[in-house]
Amino acid sequence: MDKTHFNEQPWGIHWFRRDLRFDDNPALSLNLERTHGRTVGLFCFDSKFLSRDDFSHRRFAFFIETIKSLRQDLELRGGQLLVVDGQPDEIFTEIVRQASAFGPPKLVTFNRDYEPFARERDKRVTALLQGLNVDVVTERDHMIFEPHEITKPSQDKSPYQKYSPYLKRWLARFHEAEGRRRVSPFAGATRRGAKDKKMFKLAWADVFESIPEKLSDRLEAFQTQNIKKFQGDLPPAGFAAAREQVAQFAKVLKDYARDRAIPARRGSAELSKYFKNGSLTLAHVIQDLKLADVEATDSTGPGKFLKELIWREFYYYTLYHFPKVEQGAFIEKYRELKWEGGDELFRKWQRGETGVPIVDAGMRELAATGWINNRVRIIVATYLIKDLLVDWRRGERHFMNELIDGDLAPNNGNWQWVASTGGDSQPFFRVMNPWVQGKNFDPDAEYIKRWVPEVKGAAAKLLHEEEADRSRFNYPAPLNKHSVQKTKAIDLYRREGSQEQT
Numbered sequence: 323m324d325k326t327h328f329n330e331q332p333w334g335i336h337w338f339r340r341d342l343r344f345d346d347n348p349a350l351s352l353n354l355e356r357t358h359g360r361t362v363g364l365f366c367f368d369s370k371f372l373s374r375d376d377f378s379h380r381r382f383a384f385f386i387e388t389i390k391s392l393r394q395d396l397e398l399r400g401g402q403l404l405v406v407d408g409q410p411d412e413i414f415t416e417i418v419r420q421a422s423a424f425g426p427p428k429l430v431t432f433n434r435d436y437e438p439f440a441r442e443r444d445k446r447v448t449a450l451l452q453g454l455n456v457d458v459v460t461e462r463d464h465m466i467f468e469p470h471e472i473t474k475p476s477q478d479k480s481p482y483q484k485y486s487p488y489l490k491r492w493l494a495r496f497h498e499a500e501g502r503r504r505v506s507p508f509a510g511a512t513r514r515g516a517k518d519k520k521m522f523k524l525a526w527a528d529v530f531e532s533i534p535e536k537l538s539d540r541l542e543a544f545q546t547q548n549i550k551k552f553q554g555d556l557p558p559a560g561f562a563a564a565r566e567q568v569a570q571f572a573k574v575l576k577d578y579a580r581d582r583a584i585p586a587r588r589g590s591a592e593l594s595k596y597f598k599n600g601s602l603t604l605a606h607v608i609q610d611l612k613l614a615d616v617e618a619t620d621s622t623g624p625g626k627f628l629k630e631l632i633w634r635e636f637y638y639y640t641l642y643h644f645p646k647v648e649q650g651a652f653i654e655k656y657r658e659l660k661w662e663g664g665d666e667l668f669r670k671w672q673r674g675e676t677g678v679p680i681v682d683a684g685m686r687e688l689a690a691t692g693w694i695n696n697r698v699r700i701i702v703a704t705y706l707i708k709d710l711l712v713d714w715r716r717g718e719r720h721f722m723n724e725l726i727d728g729d730l731a732p733n734n735g736n737w738q739w740v741a742s743t744g745g746d747s748q749p750f751f752r753v754m755n756p757w758v759q760g761k762n763f764d765p766d767a768e769y770i771k772r773w774v775p776e777v778k779g780a781a782a783k784l785l786h787e788e789e790a791d792r793s794r795f796n797y798p799a800p801l802n803k804h805s806v807q808k809t810k811a812i813d814l815y816r817r818e819g820s821q822e823q824t
């Protein structure tokens with residue numbers, strides 16, 4: 323390629339983060355439009371993250387598969403994705419420096435992220451790029467309504483703390499013309515030119531004489547490194563796989579309200595892992611499942627499902643407006659609760675050796691697959707906090723280490739909900755009984771027997787009764803008595819005053 327000629331034309335970088343797809347990608351589309359296809363893709367992964375205490379090798383393995391699928395989708399259209407090891411600040415500085423002969427990029431685009439860490443980073447990187455005379459343009463992508471768009475109608479426009487009024491406001495906006503537009507078929511360049519094999523007209527090799535060491539591609543090295551830590555099965559990754567999952571789920575959507583909580587049936591969508599990486603957005607799902615016209619009062623499958631999607635938005639919203647939740651309880655007085663449950667109990671919970679069959683089944687499924695349904699998450703989390711009296715933040719971190727869909731906002735929000743410490747949460751005096759939960763949601767113990775094989779020969783009744791003797795199955799007795807622990811848990815919160823005085 324004639325670099326002198328090319329040099330005179332603007333080119334751009336699309337910085338991928340949690341929008342790992344080519345299809346219907348707003349900021350990528352904008353980049354392609356403004357640069358007439360002279361766009362290259364970049365992903366920065368800082369290998370320091372590998373030692374973070376909320377890191378998950380399984381999630382990282384799935385992320386790598388997602389990146390590979392994205393790379394393929396870009397290459398099909400002549401595009402490129404460079405995966406580098408480093409902080410975006412230093413990487414962009416290096417790119418601009420090394421591209422000086424060719425000419426610096428005119429434009430960097432990215433889709434907005436709302437986590438506290440990401441917002442700080444994006445502010446910093448934007449200032450840096452602007453200082454280097456690079457335009458920065460960002461787009462809304464993974465939320466239908468960004469956190470600042472939903473506020474109380476009151477004068478001060480303060481944020482909601484509770485889900486119900488937030489939901490009402492969200493649905494009202496959703497039914498306005500702008501809400502409709504946001505879930506209408508995408509009209510950007512990546513949709514219009516999806517079949518264009520030469521859509522991308524620039525390669526990284528055009529920009530640099532030779533790729534500098536700091537900007538060399540590290541995807542394979544990351545994969546090799548991670549494979550030493552995780553080698554289990556993974557679900558299919560990427561946009562096409564996510565779309566296929568939506569198509570499969572469409573067949574059982576009508577039964578969602580009934581089956582979503584029954585672990586033996588797997589009646590939920592299993593889409594969270596795709597949302598997490600941005601293989602898919604809520605808008606795709608709302609379109610594909612025709613949820614835009616669902617009435618607010620609808621309590622059948624589609625209505626219930628839409629409201630679950632809105633829970634996801636609510637937790638991003640909460641983290642955005644109340645970033646303190648990342649550090650601990652939303653309700654200040656519950657920040658220093660004195661948890662008596664120690665390491666031994668915590669380890670038994672992690673390993674699924676508590677002697678409570680539904681809890682052990684859940685924890686073993688989590689360890690084996692990286693996913694459990696929402697009801698089972700609530701059961702095991704409640705048990706850890708209210709029966710074992712272990713600090714909920716240890717459970718929150720363990721979930722991040724295990725979950726394939728582990729995601730700060732919904733994980734933290736849900737743990738706070740269960741722990742009764744959130745802005746909207748389960749009242750502390752309503753303590754769920756795991757034995758009753760097991761009976762209600764796994765009456766025939768089909769799920770329990772799938773994951774706790776040593777009790778395969780036991781009658782379901784025996785697995786749902788706290789007092790029953792299960793020792794002949796070589797299965798441990800429960801670690802403690804639910805009614806005793808429940809009283810202790812309530813006392814623990816009560817000592818800090820009633821929940822209403824926040």
Ligand SMILES: Cc1cc2nc3c(=O)[nH]c(=O)nc-3n(C[C@H](O)[C@H](O)[C@H](O)COP(=O)(O)OP(=O)(O)OC[C@H]3O[C@@H](n4cnc5c(N)ncnc54)[C@H](O)[C@@H]3O)c2cc1C
Nearest residue numbers: 590591592593594630631634696699727728729732733736
């Ligand atoms: C203790 C605990 C920890 C959790 N940690 C996470 C997490 O790290 N990442 C995560 O994505 N979800 C988390 N959830 C929420 C929820 O359990 C999962 O999103 C859901 O089980 C994913 O499976 P699905 O896609 O089949 O869900 P479906 O029931 O099919 O729901 C569809 C989508 O709605 C959203 N959704 C459903 N329920 C919730 C909820 N309670 N809160 C927020 N969004 C919801 C998810 O995006 C989900 O993919 C957690 C829940 C609990 C109780």
